[in-house]
Amino acid sequence: xxxxxxxxxxxxxxxxxxxxxxxxxxxxxxxxxxxxxxxxxxxxxxxxxxxxxxxxxxxxxxxxxxxxxxxxxxxxxxxxxxxxxxxxxxxxxxxxxxxxxxxxxxxxxxxxxxxxxxxxxxxxxxxxxxxxxxxxxxxxxxxxxx
Numbered sequence: 001x002x003x004x005x006x007x008x009x010x011x012x013x014x015x016x017x018x019x020x021x022x023x024x025x026x027x028x029x030x031x032x033x034x035x036x037x038x039x040x041x042x043x044x045x046x047x048x049x050x051x052x053x054x055x056x057x058x059x060x061x062x063x064x065x066x067x068x069x070x071x072x073x074x075x076x077x078x079x080x081x082x083x084x085x086x087x088x089x090x091x092x093x094x095x096x097x098x099x100x101x102x103x104x105x106x107x108x109x110x111x112x113x114x115x116x117x118x119x120x121x122x123x124x125x126x127x128x129x130x131x132x133x134x135x136x137x138x139x140x141x142x143x144x145x146x
Contacts, residue, residue, distance in 0.1 A: 025089055032085030037078025044070045084110040084136065100140045107136025
């Protein structure tokens with residue numbers, strides 16, 4: 001029977017959060033969702049804080065709008081990240097090797113999936129698949145340099 005668990009730690013500027021869903025695929029997907037979703041929500045919070053400081057006041061309506069925007073952005077980017085991480089992990093398991101090609105295939109599949117979900121233009125789907133594959137591959141190469 002699958003079991004799940006939750007563990008977190010804070011050491012200096014790095015926060016490590018591990019959620020055990022009982023399945024490595026789910027673990028990777030949820031981890032990607034949470035990490036990137038948190039980054040997106042934090043980015044939106046910083047932007048909204050800047051707007052409040054620039055204006056000098058905040059209303060309860062604007063505050064509620066800011067919270068909704070943070071949640072929306074966090075879920076949107078977290079879902080895309082979870083899909084990418086899950087695709088890359090699945091490709092790694094199918095191919096039986098861990099290299100940059102997994103990132104390229106995972107990025108292309110995620111780009112196509114997100115594009116197909118948001119619009120039905122075939123040329124746009126192909127372009128987004130190419131962009132997703134290129135961005136994921138470049139990211140993988142940069143990570144291996146450092």
